[in-house]
Amino acid sequence: MTGYRRQLYRDDAVVLRVQKLGESDRIITLLTRRHGRLRAVARGVRRTTSKFGARLEPFGHVDVQLAGDPKGNTGSSLHSVSQVEGIDLYGKRFLGDYPRYTAASAIAETAERLTPVEREPSLRLFQLTLGALKSLARGEHATTLVLDAYLLRGMALAGWAPALTACAVCGTPGRHRAFSVPAGGAVCPDCRPPGAAHPAPATVELMSALTTGDWVLADATDTGVRRECSGLVAAHLQWHLERALRSLPLVDRGNPAPGGGAQDVSRERAE
Numbered sequence: 245m246t247g248y249r250r251q252l253y254r255d256d257a258v259v260l261r262v263q264k265l266g267e268s269d270r271i272i273t274l275l276t277r278r279h280g281r282l283r284a285v286a287r288g289v290r291r292t293t294s295k296f297g298a299r300l301e302p303f304g305h306v307d308v309q310l311a312g313d314p315k316g317n318t319g320s321s322l323h324s325v326s327q328v329e330g331i332d333l334y335g336k337r338f339l340g341d342y343p344r345y346t347a348a349s350a351i352a353e354t355a356e357r358l359t360p361v362e363r364e365p366s367l368r369l370f371q372l373t374l375g376a377l378k379s380l381a382r383g384e385h386a387t388t389l390v391l392d393a394y395l396l397r398g399m400a401l402a403g404w405a406p407a408l409t410a411c412a413v414c415g416t417p418g419r420h421r422a423f424s425v426p427a428g429g430a431v432c433p434d435c436r437p438p439g440a441a442h443p444a445p446a447t448v449e450l451m452s453a454l455t456t457g458d459w460v461l462a463d464a465t466d467t468g469v470r471r472e473c474s475g476l477v478a479a480h481l482q483w484h485l486e487r488a489l490r491s492l493p494l495v496d497r498g499n500p501a502p503g504g505g506a507q508d509v510s511r512e513r514a515e
């Protein structure tokens with residue numbers, strides 16, 4: 245077999261991003277179940293007869309038929325969408341709901357950043373992303389809890405989850421009171437670097453609960469604990485990403501000022 249052959253293949257996927265390409269075409273960024281993250285051209289989505297348009301909106305779970313080389317060995321990296329069926333178009337449910345829309349945007353952007361290499365399968369990240377959007381759509385838990393659980397578990401998949409049950413530096417087990425993003429999470433008194441934060445014990449418990457899926461504990465927390473948790477999670481995530489996430493500061497967390505959450509955690513608690 246020589247030369248470039250376009251093959252047709254099917255997969256199900258989450259639509260992470262939709263970008264304009266000329267008047268009527270779109271470039272769709274998909275996180276697929278079996279083929280990792282990839283970008284594909286959808287032609288003619290603006291035409292009124294197109295069935296693509298509504299199905300290829302951000303945050304939808306879709307079944308797609310793609311044309312291109314699924315292994316990516318040959319020249320063009322851009323695939324094209326030849327068919328698409330909606331499985332569950334979650335994006336529709338976030339329209340007009342700013343907190344959920346911005347949380348979904350942060351989830352989609354994070355999924356893209358956690359898959360730097362195209363077409364590298366990551367079934368667990370796919371399942372995590374789909375599960376988070378499904379949970380947001382159902383409104384089972386507070387929006388910020390769903391987002392922070394997603395970010396914590398995504399970081400765990402990437403190998404940089406914050407240490408919560410042992411010192412990030414020396415490994416001494418226990419619930420340590422100090423938390424340092426540069427050190428990697430909770431730190432014992434011996435290892436605590438200058439400038440470490442001292443979050444409420446309930447905040448670190450919430451981070452653990454979100455990581456392990458203890459929703460009974462997470463759902464019972466109050467706003468202050470959730471806000472402090474969000475600040476620590478965001479700071480930890482930003483520390484590990486080369487560029488800051490665009491969508492995360494837009495997430496409506498009920499803060500008086502945008503970005504206030506991350507600053508709260510650097511202040512010493514008066515306890």
Ligand SMILES: [Zn+2]
Pocket residue numbers: 411412413414415416431432433434435436
């Ligand atoms: Zn230590």
